[in-house]
Amino acid sequence: MKTEQRSPWREPMVWLVAAIPALSFFAVGGLFWAASRAGGVDRVADRVERTGQIQVANTGPVEQAMQRGLKALIKWDGKRLEVYPASGTFDRSQNLILKLHHPVTADEDRSVSLIGTVHGWAAEVALPTGHDWLLELEPQDGSWRLEGRWPAGQQAALLAPSLAVAQ
Structure with a gap:
C-alpha cells in the first residue's frame, strides 16, 4: 500500500516551529515599546542621582x-x-x-x-x-x-x- 505524501506546508508542526519564535519577537518588541512610553511610578518626580546602589x-x-x-x-x-x-x-x-x-x-x-x-x-x-x-x-x-x-x-x-x- 502506498500512502500519499502531504506537502510540508500542510503540517501544523512546521507552522508552530516558525510561528512561535516570530510571535515571541513581536511580543518582546511590543514590551520594549510599552516600557519606553511609560512614566515613573514614584510618588514624587524628583531628579535622583545614582552612585552604585545609593x-x-x-x-x-x-x-x-x-x-x-x-x-x-x-x-x-x-x-x-x-x-x-x-x-x-x-x-x-x-x-x-x-x-x-x-x-x-x-x-x-x-x-x-x-x-x-x-x-x-x-x-x-x-x-x-x-x-x-x-x-x-x-x-x-x-x-x-x-x-x-x-x-x-x-x-x-x-x-x-x-x-x-x-x-
Missing part, C-alpha cells in the same frame, strides 16, 4: 516646607483650580506652580501656573478626572515644595511636606 535626592525644599509648617488645600470645580493656605506662612506675593503627574504615563503630566488671589491662588484649567493625580506645589523659585495625591473623582486634596517629622 540614590541621592535633594530634600531641601521639603525640609523648608516642614520648618515653615506649610500645608495647602487644593480644590477644583470643573473649570477653576484654587489653592488655599491651610497652615504656615506663605508668601502671598509669589505665584505658584502646580505639577500634576499622571501615576503611570509621563506623557500626560501637566504643569499649571497659579496666580495670587484674595484668598489664595487660582487658574482656569481643564483636567481629566478618570484617574488619580500626584501633585507637587512650589513657588517659582523652588524654595519649598508640598506634595499630595488627588484620588479620582474627588474635588479637593490636601498638600503637605512628604517627609515625616523626626521625633
Whole structure:
C-alpha cells in the first residue's frame, strides 16, 4: 500500500516551529515599546542621582516646607483650580506652580501656573478626572515644595511636606 505524501506546508508542526519564535519577537518588541512610553511610578518626580546602589535626592525644599509648617488645600470645580493656605506662612506675593503627574504615563503630566488671589491662588484649567493625580506645589523659585495625591473623582486634596517629622 502506498500512502500519499502531504506537502510540508500542510503540517501544523512546521507552522508552530516558525510561528512561535516570530510571535515571541513581536511580543518582546511590543514590551520594549510599552516600557519606553511609560512614566515613573514614584510618588514624587524628583531628579535622583545614582552612585552604585545609593540614590541621592535633594530634600531641601521639603525640609523648608516642614520648618515653615506649610500645608495647602487644593480644590477644583470643573473649570477653576484654587489653592488655599491651610497652615504656615506663605508668601502671598509669589505665584505658584502646580505639577500634576499622571501615576503611570509621563506623557500626560501637566504643569499649571497659579496666580495670587484674595484668598489664595487660582487658574482656569481643564483636567481629566478618570484617574488619580500626584501633585507637587512650589513657588517659582523652588524654595519649598508640598506634595499630595488627588484620588479620582474627588474635588479637593490636601498638600503637605512628604517627609515625616523626626521625633
